[in-house]
Amino acid sequence: MNFALAEMPLPLRFRPETPMSDEELMRFCAANDFLRVERDANGEILVMTPAGNKTGRKNTAIISALDAWAERDGRGYAFDSNTGFTLPDGSMRSPDAAWVQAVRWNILSDRDKDRFSPICPDFIIELRSPSDNLAELEAKMEQWIVNGAQVAWLIDPERQVVAIYRPGDQTEVQHHPSSVQGNGVVAGFELVMARIWD
Numbered sequence: 001m002n003f004a005l006a007e008m009p010l011p012l013r014f015r016p017e018t019p020m021s022d023e024e025l026m027r028f029c030a031a032n033d034f035l036r037v038e039r040d041a042n043g044e045i046l047v048m049t050p051a052g053n054k055t056g057r058k059n060t061a062i063i064s065a066l067d068a069w070a071e072r073d074g075r076g077y078a079f080d081s082n083t084g085f086t087l088p089d090g091s092m093r094s095p096d097a098a099w100v101q102a103v104r105w106n107i108l109s110d111r112d113k114d115r116f117s118p119i120c121p122d123f124i125i126e127l128r129s130p131s132d133n134l135a136e137l138e139a140k141m142e143q144w145i146v147n148g149a150q151v152a153w154l155i156d157p158e159r160q161v162v163a164i165y166r167p168g169d170q171t172e173v174q175h176h177p178s179s180v181q182g183n184g185v186v187a188g189f190e191l192v193m194a195r196i197w198d
């Protein structure tokens with residue numbers, strides 16, 4: 001199987017005749033490391049362009065804040081947007097930022113930690129870029145919750161809206177917040193929005 005993409009228009013969705021194993025998916029990602037790749041539960045592969053610079057700068061602010069809090073808090077670990085997680089439904093997703101409780105991460109084998117770990121983050125953040133379809137992102141947020149995320153934030157800089165998803169709750173929508181407060185497993189985390197809205 002040729003794992004490299006050559007001058008294909010992106011974003012690209014395709015379903016291999018034979019579903020990719022986790023190892024094949026890792027080789028495919030390595031061969032196309034300049035792109036973002038995810039796998040749906042049905043085996044369909046989604047290949048996306050890297051984030052634009054403005055979105056990348058905003059995402060760096062998010063990851064920096066989450067990582068600094070995780071270090072101070074000590075209950076878990078932060079992960080950046082290059083991290084893939086294999087979810088219970090078989091999909092492989094890469095949120096823009098994620099946090100996993102240490103007690104859950106530490107029981108994984110070293111082998112599982114070195115690949116797309118079979119664990120759903122406890123907390124994820126998705127940052128909407130100008131090219132993202134809002135309805136598709138909202139559906140993705142629901143899938144994070146179905147697969148075990150305890151809290152999920154969808155940040156839309158264009159509309160200055162943060163939608164907060166939790167299992168069994170209605171989506172909470174905050175318009176133009178100056179900061180967003182974590183609760184539940186990420187109680188104590190605060191994301192100041194000035195750098196995100198800028």
